[in-house]
Amino acid sequence: MPYLSNAQRNLLAPAGEDHSRDGETVPTSDQAPFIYTACWGWALTGEYESADNAYTAPTIYNSDEGAFVFDNERVPTGLNDDFFNTTDIIFPQTVPFHQVLAENLPTALNGDEAAQDACRVALMTITAQLNGHTVLGADGSAVYTMVMKSSSWYGWDHWGLGVQATDGVTTTFQQKVSGSVASPEPLQYNCGVMWDEHLPLETVLRIDGLLQAQVNMLNNVV
Numbered sequence: 001m002p003y004l005s006n007a008q009r010n011l012l013a014p015a016g017e018d019h020s021r022d023g024e025t026v027p028t029s030d031q032a033p034f035i036y037t038a039c040w041g042w043a044l045t046g047e048y049e050s051a052d053n054a055y056t057a058p059t060i061y062n063s064d065e066g067a068f069v070f071d072n073e074r075v076p077t078g079l080n081d082d083f084f085n086t087t088d089i090i091f092p093q094t095v096p097f098h099q100v101l102a103e104n105l106p107t108a109l110n111g112d113e114a115a116q117d118a119c120r121v122a123l124m125t126i127t128a129q130l131n132g133h134t135v136l137g138a139d140g141s142a143v144y145t146m147v148m149k150s151s152s153w154y155g156w157d158h159w160g161l162g163v164q165a166t167d168g169v170t171t172t173f174q175q176k177v178s179g180s181v182a183s184p185e186p187l188q189y190n191c192g193v194m195w196d197e198h199l200p201l202e203t204v205l206r207i208d209g210l211l212q213a214q215v216n217m218l219n220n221v222v
Contacts, residue, residue: 001209019192043159046213
């Protein structure tokens with residue numbers, strides 16, 4: 001996986017300095033098509049993607065082509081076999097996390113919080129893997145993290161990336177929201193918090209490096 005240089009990590013997460021909530025703007029990130037990129041597009045691919053693409057967060061979490069079968073109120077009632085029959089074959093690294101979902105979903109739907117937590121982490125892991133990320137264990141390196149804020153265990157509200165400085169302590173967040181030509185929303189770096197900080201759930205995955213598009217964009221910070 002691509003990695004940032006140590007010097008670049010320290011630019012993005014300067015130790016001993018203030019880290020404001022909204023951070024600073026990454027140069028060139030206010031240009032099309034990147035300004036159209038949603039929070040999940042940045043965190044998962046580093047590029048603009050249509051929400052209808054196969055492995056976007058909206059498709060996996062929210063659509064009838066994704067991971068869940070829904071009731072009329074869009075609350076999950078089970079797993080979508082068609083989705084997993086495909087991903088199990090093409091992305092075998094996702095199979096253990098599919099199994100975690102299958103084992104925990106019945107009790108999660110009955111309100112068991114531990115099972116809900118297991119499902120939340122498993123589905124985020126699958127989503128990251130389907131987009132080319134290598135997800136580490138809970139004891140893996142904390143240099144790069146993918147973070148998701150959510151109001152429910154089966155949904156998402158905001159995504160971003162954490163980068164840790166070489167001091168092994170200082171971590172800041174690199175994040176954005178969807179924008180347009182009329183209202184551009186560039187990528188912000190050196191943010192002191194993940195936005196949507198009022199939401200009750202935060203899921204953090206440790207990942208082995210970033211994707212090349214993400215490294216390329218963050219290297220514009222000088």
